[in-house]
Amino acid sequence: MYQGSCLCGAIKVEIDGPITDIIHCHCSLCRKSSGTAYATNGFIQAESFKVIDPEQQLGYFERKEGRRRHFCGNCASPVYSSSSADPARYRIRLGILDTPIRERPISHNFVTSKADWEDLDAALPRYEQYEPSRNK
Numbered sequence: 659m660y661q662g663s664c665l666c667g668a669i670k671v672e673i674d675g676p677i678t679d680i681i682h683c684h685c686s687l688c689r690k691s692s693g694t695a696y697a698t699n700g701f702i703q704a705e706s707f708k709v710i711d712p713e714q715q716l717g718y719f720e721r722k723e724g725r726r727r728h729f730c731g732n733c734a735s736p737v738y739s740s741s742s743a744d745p746a747r748y749r750i751r752l753g754i755l756d757t758p759i760r761e762r763p764i765s766h767n768f769v770t771s772k773a774d775w776e777d778l779d780a781a782l783p784r785y786e787q788y789e790p791s792r793n794k
């Protein structure tokens with residue numbers, strides 16, 4: 659059982675099954691909706707997914723009819739996406755998970771749409787927390 663939550667904690671999710679087809683998506687929609695260089699997304703079975711939303715904060719944005727991006731109405735974190743053309747599966751952003759997962763990403767997708775400042779192979783230094791040069 660995997661568990662996740664939105665940034666404010668109002669919405670919690672449980673996934674009782676595998677996460678498949680995990681990819682880093684660099685398409686412009688994922689960049690805009692995440693505000694980051696790319697989104698890491700995977701499929702889950704709708705029947706394995708439970709949303710715990712006691713304050714009824716879950717809202718959605720429908721960019722294309724039938725394709726809903728469900729998010730927390732309080733903190734705006736993405737929770738999951740659904741498509742009326744594929745009702746048995748949902749797509750989740752892996753960043754909402756609080757528990758470790760067994761599965762791993764398999765690819766970078768839509769790399770022709772990637773942000774020009776994102777270098778997939780950058781040999782940038784890695785820090786456990788903030789970079790030392792950060793202005794606090």
Ligand SMILES: [Zn+2]
Binds near residue numbers: 665715730733734
């Ligand atoms: Zn929230």
Ligand SMILES: [Zn+2]
Binds near residue numbers: 686
């Ligand atoms: Zn995308």
